[in-house]
Every structure is written in C-alpha cells, then in structure tokens.
Amino acid sequence: MTETLRRPEKVLMKGNEALAEAALRAGCRCFFGYPITPQTEVAAYMAKRMPKVGGVYLQAESEIAAINMIYGASAAGARVLTSSSSPGISLKSEGISYLAGADLPAVIINVQRGGPGLGGIQPSQADYWQATRAMGHGDFQVIVFAPSTVQEMCDLVRDAFEVSDKYRVPTMILADGLLGQMMEPIVLPEALDEDDLPEKPWALTGTGGVRAPHVANSLCLVAEDLERINRARFARYEDIKRDEARAEQYRCDDAELVVVAFGACARVVKSAVDAAREAGIAAGLLRPVTLWPWPGAAIEGLLDGGGVVRRFLTVEMSMGQMVDDVRLTVNGRLPVDFFGRSGGIVPTPAEVLEQIEELAVTGGDAA
Numbered sequence: 408m409t410e411t412l413r414r415p416e417k418v419l420m421k422g423n424e425a426l427a428e429a430a431l432r433a434g435c436r437c438f439f440g441y442p443i444t445p446q447t448e449v450a451a452y453m454a455k456r457m458p459k460v461g462g463v464y465l466q467a468e469s470e471i472a473a474i475n476m477i478y479g480a481s482a483a484g485a486r487v488l489t490s491s492s493s494p495g496i497s498l499k500s501e502g503i504s505y506l507a508g509a510d511l512p513a514v515i516i517n518v519q520r521g522g523p524g525l526g527g528i529q530p531s532q533a534d535y536w537q538a539t540r541a542m543g544h545g546d547f548q549v550i551v552f553a554p555s556t557v558q559e560m561c562d563l564v565r566d567a568f569e570v571s572d573k574y575r576v577p578t579m580i581l582a583d584g585l586l587g588q589m590m591e592p593i594v595l596p597e598a599l600d601e602d603d604l605p606e607k608p609w610a611l612t613g614t615g616g617v618r619a620p621h622v623a624n625s626l627c628l629v630a631e632d633l634e635r636i637n638r639a640r641f642a643r644y645e646d647i648k649r650d651e652a653r654a655e656q657y658r659c660d661d662a663e664l665v666v667v668a669f670g671a672c673a674r675v676v677k678s679a680v681d682a683a684r685e686a687g688i689a690a691g692l693l694r695p696v697t698l699w700p701w702p703g704a705a706i707e708g709l710l711d712g713g714g715v716v717r718r719f720l721t722v723e724m725s726m727g728q729m730v731d732d733v734r735l736t737v738n739g740r741l742p743v744d745f746f747g748r749s750g751g752i753v754p755t756p757a758e759v760l761e762q763i764e765e766l767a768v769t770g771g772d773a774a
C-alpha cells in the first residue's frame with residue numbers, strides 16, 4: 408500500500424530536499440539520476456520517498472543513461488525529473504537536445520558548482536550561458552527558472568512541470584550549491600491527484616487497436632521537413648517569450664542605480680540595496696526569475712519609466728555571463744557595469760555595497 412502525500416504544511420527543509428518533495432507533490436512519479444555534489448540530496452530523498460508513493464526511482468549507471476531514461480518515461484506520458492550538477496548536466500546535454508527534438512516535456516534540476524572541468528563543489532552561477540544558449544546541439548531552447556529562496560525552489564518546481572507539459576519543452580531549475588544546502592522554513596503545497604494532471608494525447612501508451620501508433624523521434628532526414636518542424640517549434644518559443652517571462656523588482660520605483668542579480672546572488676544584493684538606501688543612495692534590485700525567456704521587458708520598463716535610472720550593475724557568481732543579456736537589452740542607452748566572484752566564492756553584501764557606492768560617486772555618465 409503506497410503512502411498518501413500530505414496536505415499543505417509548514418516545515419523546515421533543505422533546498423535540495425524541497426525540490427524533491429515539491430516534484431512528488433506535482434505528480435512526478437519517475438526519477439532517474441546519478442549522484443554528484445552538491446545535488447546528491449535530491450536523489451537520496453527520491454530514493455527514500457518515491458517507492459512510498461508508488462513511483463520509480465532508479466540510479467542510472469551514468470548521467471547519459473539517466474537522461475535517456477527520462478526520454479523514454481516522458482514519451483510514455485509520465486511527469487519525469489532528473490537532477491545533477493554542472494559537469495553532470497554537460498553529460499546530459501545530448502539527451503536534452505533529443506528531448507527538445509522530440510517535443511518531450513521534462514524537468515531538469517541543475518544545482519550549480521564551480522568550474523570549468525571538475526572545478527570545485529562550492530556554489531556557482533557559471534552555467535548561465537549553458538542553460539540559456541547552449542543546452543545542447545541544434546536550434547532549441549529550454550525554459551529556465553532561477554529560484555532565490557528555498558520556498559521558491561519548492562514553488563517553481565510545480566510551475567516548471569506545468570509549463571513543460573503545456574509547451575512540450577524541457578524545463579530547467581537553475582539553482583546553486585548555496586540554495587541546495589541551506590535550510591529555511593517553507594510551506595509545502597497540497598499534492599496533486601492523478602486527475603489534476605494534464606492529458607497527453609501524444610504519449611506512447613499503446614494503441615488499443617483504436618488509433619494509429621504515436622512516434623517519439625528527433626530524426627528527420629528531409630531537410631525541408633526539418634526546417635518546417637523547427638520553424639513551428641520556434642513559433643511556440645515566441646508564445647513562451649510573450650507569456651512566461653518573469654522578474655521581480657525591489658525598491659526600483661525611484662532607483663537611479665539598478666542592480667541585476669538572480670538566484671542566491673539576489674539575496675546578497677537585496678541586503679546591499681537596503682544598506683545603500685540607508686546611506687542615501689537610490690539603489691534597487693531587478694531579479695530575473697526566468698533566465699529564458701529573458702525578462703527584457705522589465706528592464707525596458709525601467710528605461711522607459713521617466714528617466715530615473717542612470718546606471719545598471721550586474722552581480723553574478725561567475726566571470727560575467729548574464730551581463731551580456733543586460734547589455735543587449737540596454738543597447739548602449741545607459742552604462743552597464745559588472746561585479747562577480749567565481750571559483751565558488753559568494754559575494755558579500757559589503758562587497759556589493761562597495762561597488763554601489765563607487766558607482767554612485769562616479770555617476771551615470773561613465774561608460
């Protein structure tokens with residue numbers, strides 16, 4: 408007899424475990440993965456809980472095997488989840504491209520660590536380019552959510568499953584080692600029933616002798632047909648860009664200096680913005696919640712908001728990746744500066760405040 412998932416409740420939970428529990432409550436019953444620090448608790452939690460709710464947990468022999476198991480289970484109509492950390496996501500990238508090419512939904516968790524190569528096990532945000540631009544070969548995108556709290560890690564998992572099923576695209580939760588390992592009080596949502604899940608008339612469930620067989624396939628040897636399929640997929644991407652981009656603004660109404668940061672960095676920046684305000688500096692925070700689709704309209708809104716903003720500063724746990732998207736959106740209309748720490752170092756509020764104070768003294772006219 409399988410365990411019944413609980414009603415909404417407030418608990419103290421580690422980020423990685425919140426991701427896993429939220430997936431179970433969102434109707435995920437298939438997890439395939441492989442251990443790697445700092446995300447191993449996701450797999451460990453699933454190994455304990457999935458059999459109790461009538462689901463399937465399988466530790467594959469490799470990351471490559473895991474993502475191909477995801478392909479098969481998704482093609483059969485299941486809500487599926489895999490998780491890994493930066494080098495492991497690279498190994499999964501070919502399979503993610505196959506998922507995109509076959510228009511199969513799946514949720515992929517990346518709890519980032521420092522790199523390149525094996526790097527270290529400390530937090531990083533240096534997989535931004537990979538997630539938003541190069542998740543695999545070919546013309547495709549994945550939807551990318553960037554949580555900044557354990558509560559948001561929980562909430563965005565359900566959102567990720569919903570949009571993945573709606574648009575039939577792979578969707579990523581891009582977290583980092585800091586968020587994965589921290590503990591915070593959260594409210595877990597009520598579990599979905601099987602009847603709450605969307606129908607998937609395209610799934611490979613057997614014909615029952617009443618319909619033609621379905622095919623899940625990314626191979627298309629006729630160039631004109633492949634172009635047609637790609638154009639149709641990119642039309643769907645335009646719908647995603649129009650309807651699914653998300654961003655949060657904090658103290659931006661009268662901000663002259665807007666700091667752009669995502670994930671764990673946004674928590675640090677929020678503290679620095681509060682300290683800057685106490686020092687009389689009109690600073691604000693713009694936090695992208697989706698990294699793809701990129702919430703450029705939020706920046707455009709600040710640029711068109713009466714000319715208050717004089718400068719942007721991007722803060723990242725990398726050598727500078729998201730800053731490219733900020734600069735592309737601003738398009739030379741205002742200066743865009745960058746401050747980052749890498750190698751697994753998390754910037755401190757004092758370091759960010761120092762950058763804000765320096766730019767406030769410099770003014771908004773420097774390039």
